[in-house]
Amino acid sequence: xxxxxxxxxxxxxxxxxxxxxxxxxxxxxxxxxxxxxxxxxxxxxxxxxxxxxxxxxxxxxxxxxxxxxxxxxxxxxxxxxxxxxxxxxxxxxxxxxxxxxxxxxxxxxxxxxxxxxxxxxxxxxxxxxxxxxxxxxxxxxxxxxxxxxxxxxxxxxxxxxxxxxxxxxxxxxxxxxxxxxxxxxxxxxxxxxxxxxxxxxxxxxxxxxxxxxxxxxxxxxxxxxxxxxxxxxxxxxxxxxxxxxxxxxxxxxxxxxxxxxxxxxxxxxxxxxxxxxxxxxxxxxxxxxxxxxxxxxxxxxxxxxxxxxxxx
Amino acid sequence: xxxxxxxxxxxxxxxxxxxxxxxxxxxxxxxxxxxxxxxxxxxxxxxxxxxxxxxxxxxxxxxxxxxxxxxxxxxxxxxxxxxxxxxxxxxxxxxxxxxxxxxxxxxxxxxxxxxxxxxxxxxxxxxxxxxxxxxxxxxxxxxxxxxxxxxxxxxxxxxxxxxxxxxxxxxxxxxxxxxxxxxxxxxxxxxxxxxxxxxxxxxxxxxxxxxxxxxxxxxxxxxxxxxxxxxxxxxxxxxxxxxxxxxxxxxxxxxxxxxxxxxxxxxxxxxxxxxxxxxxxxxxxxxxxxxxxxxxxxxxxxxxxxxxxxxxxxxxxx
Numbered sequence: 023x024x025x026x027x028x029x030x031x032x033x034x035x036x037x038x039x040x041x042x043x044x045x046x047x048x049x050x051x052x053x054x055x056x057x058x059x060x061x062x063x064x065x066x067x068x069x070x071x072x073x074x075x076x077x078x079x080x081x082x083x084x085x086x087x088x089x090x091x092x093x094x095x096x097x098x099x100x101x102x103x104x105x106x107x108x109x110x111x112x113x114x115x116x117x118x119x120x121x122x123x124x125x126x127x128x129x130x131x132x133x134x135x136x137x138x139x140x141x142x143x144x145x146x147x148x149x150x151x152x153x154x155x156x157x158x159x160x161x162x163x164x165x166x167x168x169x170x171x172x173x174x175x176x177x178x179x180x181x182x183x184x185x186x187x188x189x190x191x192x193x194x195x196x197x198x199x200x201x202x203x204x205x206x207x208x209x210x211x212x213x214x215x216x217x218x219x220x221x222x223x224x225x226x227x228x229x230x231x232x233x234x235x236x237x238x239x240x241x242x243x244x245x246x247x248x249x250x251x252x253x254x255x256x257x258x259x260x261x262x263x264x265x266x267x268x269x270x271x272x273x274x275x276x277x278x279x280x281x282x283x284x285x286x287x288x289x290x291x292x293x294x295x296x297x298x299x300x301x302x303x304x305x306x307x308x309x310x311x312x313x314x315x316x317x318x319x320x321x322x323x324x325x326x327x328x329x330x331x332x333x334x
Numbered sequence: 335x336x337x338x339x340x341x342x343x344x345x346x347x348x349x350x351x352x353x354x355x356x357x358x359x360x361x362x363x364x365x366x367x368x369x370x371x372x373x374x375x376x377x378x379x380x381x382x383x384x385x386x387x388x389x390x391x392x393x394x395x396x397x398x399x400x401x402x403x404x405x406x407x408x409x410x411x412x413x414x415x416x417x418x419x420x421x422x423x424x425x426x427x428x429x430x431x432x433x434x435x436x437x438x439x440x441x442x443x444x445x446x447x448x449x450x451x452x453x454x455x456x457x458x459x460x461x462x463x464x465x466x467x468x469x470x471x472x473x474x475x476x477x478x479x480x481x482x483x484x485x486x487x488x489x490x491x492x493x494x495x496x497x498x499x500x501x502x503x504x505x506x507x508x509x510x511x512x513x514x515x516x517x518x519x520x521x522x523x524x525x526x527x528x529x530x531x532x533x534x535x536x537x538x539x540x541x542x543x544x545x546x547x548x549x550x551x552x553x554x555x556x557x558x559x560x561x562x563x564x565x566x567x568x569x570x571x572x573x574x575x576x577x578x579x580x581x582x583x584x585x586x587x588x589x590x591x592x593x594x595x596x597x598x599x600x601x602x603x604x605x606x607x608x609x610x611x612x613x614x615x616x617x618x619x620x621x622x623x624x625x626x627x628x629x630x631x632x633x634x635x636x637x638x639x640x641x642x643x644x645x646x647x648x649x650x651x652x
Contacts, residue, residue: 041543048545055453058446059466065514066473072488073480123377131371132378143642144381150568150638151631152575154602155388157609158627162391166615183384190381212355214363216370237475244477247577247602251609251623286479286578293483293582301487308480319475323468 073312077305085306089259090288094299099307101258102288105174106243108262108277109284112178113185113242118235121186125193125231126219149187156184157251165252172254174262175278180248185238192234196227229329233322240318244311246286257291258283285311392631395624402618408625414588414599416619423622425629427588431505431598432630434591435580436573438509439516443569446513447520448562454521455528456550467522474518482582485511490583503585503597511583512576516569523568523645527561528554564644571637575630577602601630 088098128145132138160180164170200223208218224231262280266273283291285307292304400408403423411424454463490507494500500507531554539549555562585597586607599607605623613620 044545044548048547051449051547051550052453052457055449055457058449059453062446062450062473062514062517063469066469066476068488069476069480069484072484076487120377120380123374124381127371127374127378131374141378141382144385146642147635147638148381148384150571150634150641151388152572152577152602152634154575154577154605155392155627155631155634158605158624159384159388159391161609162395162624163387186381186384190378214367216367217363240475244475244479246477246479247581247606250606253609286477289483290479290578290582293479293486304483305487308483311477312480315475315477316472319472320468323471 070312073305073308076302077307077309080302080306081309085303090257090283090291091259094295094297094303097292097300097303099285099288099310101261102283102285102307103310104261105258105282106284108174108265109177109181109282110239110243112174112278113181114235114239116179116182117185117189117238117242118231120182121189121234121238122193122224122231124186125190125197126224128190129194129197130215130219130223145187145190149191152247153184153245154247154251156180157248159183160248160252171279172252172281173279174282176252177249177254177282177284178278180252181242181245184245184248185242188238188241189231189234192237193227193231196230196234197223199230200226229325233325233329236318236322236325240315240322243318244286244315246290249284249287250290254281254283254287285314388631392624392628395621396628399618399621399625412590414604416622417613421619423625425601425626427590428599428601428604428626429629430591431580431584431588431600432574432602434505434594434598435509435512435576435584435600436570438506438594439512439573439576440566440570442510442513443517443520443573444566447517447524447565447569450517450521451524451528451562451565452550452554455525456546456554470518470521473514474522476515478515478576478578479582481511481515482578485579485583497595500595501585501597503583504595505584505591505598506594508579508584509594511579512573515576515579516572519572520565520569523565524558524562527558527565527645530561531557560644560647564641567637567641567644571634571641574637575602575634577606581606601626605630 084096085098086103087100088096089100090102091097124145128138128141132141157180160176160183164176164179165172170176204222204226205218208222213221258281262277262282263274265275265277289304289307289311292300292307295301408423408425410426411422412427413422413424414427415422454466458466485507486502489511490500490502490504493507494502497506528550535553535557536549539553544552580600581603584600584603586599586603587597588599588604591598605626608620608623
C-alpha cells in the first residue's frame with residue numbers, strides 16, 4: 023500500500039513536469055506563430071513604406087498629365103493610366119458576363135456527367151496556369167493567327183481569360199450559399215429555371231459576384247507579364263481615340279484597336295532604365311498602382327465582411 | 335427585365351380567380367429557357383476551349399522548333415545561346431534558374447506558412463484571425479511588378495550590406511520575395527484544410543490531455559495532410575510561374591544556376607526578355623519562347639493536377 027502511494031507520487035512529479043514542458047512548448051509555439059505573423063506584416067509594411075518614401079514626392083499633377091519622356095524629370099503616366107482604364111473596361115465587359123454565365127451553368131444547370139467533370143477540372147487548372155502562359159496564348163492566337171495587333175482589345179481579351187476562373191469560382195460560391203428553400207419556393211410558384219436564376223438567385227448572389235469581380239480586376243490591373251508577351255509597345259506618347267464624341271453616335275469604339283501602354287508596363291519600362299531618375303518615376307507609378315490594388319482588395323474584403331455579417 | 339417586357343407575350347389571363355398562363359407565354363418561356371441554357375453552357379465550355387488553345391499553340395510552335403533542334407540536345411545541353419551565331423538550346427540552364435528561385439521561395443514560405451496556418455487555425459482567437467486574414471489577402475493582391483521593384487531597389491542593397499559578393503542581380507533575393515508572395519496562398523489553402531478537420535477529433539485529443547500544439551501536430555496536421563501538401567504544391571506551382579520578380583531582379587544571363595548569389599535567367603524571365611526584343615516572329619530564336627513556355631506549362635500542369643487530386647481527397651474524407 024505504502025509503496026503504491028510513493029510510486030504514484032513519483033509518477034505525479036513526472037506528470038507535472040511533462041505537463042509543464044508541454045505547456046511551455048505550447049506557449050513557445052504561440053509566440054513563434056505571432057512573431058512570424060509580425061514578420062509577414064512587416065514585409066508588407068516595408069514594401070508600402072519603400073514605395074511611399076521613393077515615390078510619393080514625385081507625384082504631382084504634371085506626373086498625371088504628362089506623357090512618358092526621355093527626360094526622367096518630365097516623364098509622366100498620362101498614356102499609362104488612360105490605357106489601364108480602357109483595358110480594364112474591356113476586361114470587365116468580357117470577363118464578368120462570361121464568368122457569371124459559366125458559374126451559373128456549373129452550379130445550377132450542369133448535369134453530373136463526364137463533360138461537367140472535365141469543365142470543372144479545367145477551371146481549377148486554368149486558375150493555376152502562370153499568367154505568362156496566357157501571354158503566349160494571346161501572342162499565338164490573337165496576334166499571330168487572328169492578326170488583331172497589339173491593341174487594347176487584345177490586352178482586354180487576354181486579361182479577361184486570365185481572370186475568368188476567379189469570377190467563375192466567386193459566382194459558384196455565391197450561388198452555393200443561397201438556401202435551397204429559395205429555389206424551391208420559386209419553383210413552387212411556377213417559375214422555370216431561368217426565371218429562378220434571373221429573379222431570385224442572381225440578385226441574392228450579387229455581393230459575392232461583385233467581390234469576385236473586384237478581386238479579379240485588381241489582379242488584372244497589376245498583371246504585366248502577359249501584356250509584355252503580346253508585344254505591347256512601352257513608349258506611347260499619344261492617347262487612344264476618345265470613347266465619347268460630341269457628334270452622333272456619341273460613342274466611338276475605335277479606341278479598341280489603338281496601341282496602348284498600361285501602368286505596370288510603364289513601371290517595368292522605367293525600372294529597366296539605367297538612370298536613377300526613372301527609378302523614382304517607377305516608384306511613383308508603383309504608388310498609384312499599389313493604391314489602386316489595395317483599395318480594390320480592401321473594398322472586396324469589406325463587401326465580404328458585410329455579407330458574412332448579413333448571414334449571421 | 336425590360337427586354338422581356340417588350341418582347342414576351344402577355345403572361346395570361348385571370349380565370350376563376352387564378353392566373354392561367356397563356357399557351358404563347360409558356361411556349362416562349364420554354365424556347366427562351368433553352369436558348370439561355372445553351373448560352374450558359376457555351377460560356378462554361380469556353381474554359382475548355384482556352385485550355386485546348388493553350389496546348390495547341392504551345393505544341394504547334396514547339397513542333398516547329400523541335401524540327402530544327404533535337405529534343406535530346408534540348409534536354410541535355412548545358413548552354414542556352416539562341417541568338418548566337420552558333421546557337422545552343424539547353425533548356426536545363428533556364429530550368430535550373432527556375433528551380434533555384436522556387437527552392438529558395440519554398441524554404442522561406444513552407445515553414446512560415448505552416449506555422450502561420452497552424453497559428454491561425456488552432457491558436458489565434460477569432461478576432462485576431464478576422465484581422466489577419468484580410469492582411470494576408472492584401473499581401474496576395476500586391477502586383478508582381480511592385481514586388482520586383484521591392485526586390486531590386488530595397489532588399490538587394492540591404493542584403494548586399496551583410497552578404498559580401500552578392501551581385502546586383504542574383505537569385506537569392508528574388509527567391510525570398512517569391513517566398514513572401516506565395517506565403518498567403520500556402521496559408522490560405524493549408525488553413526482551409528486544417529479547419530476542415532472535424533472538431534470531434536480535437537475534442538478527443540484534448541480529453542486525452544493533449545495541449546494545443548500536440549493536438550495540432552499529432553491530430554490536425556495528419557488529418558489535414560493531403561490538404562497541407564496540396565498547399566505546398568500550389569505554392570510551388572506559383573513560384574515556378576512567377577515572372578516579373580525574376581525578370582526584374584534575377585538578371586538575364588542563361589547559365590546553370592548553382593550559386594544563388596549570382597544572377598541567372600529563369601524560364602519566365604527568358605520569355606520576357608525575348609518578348610521585349612525585336613526578333614522576327616518566324617525565326618528559330620523566337621520559337622524558343624514557345625518551347626520554353628511548353629516546358630513551364632507542363633511543370634505547372636503536373637503540380638496543379640496533383641494539388642487538385644489531393645484537395646479533392648481531403649474534401650471527401652470530411
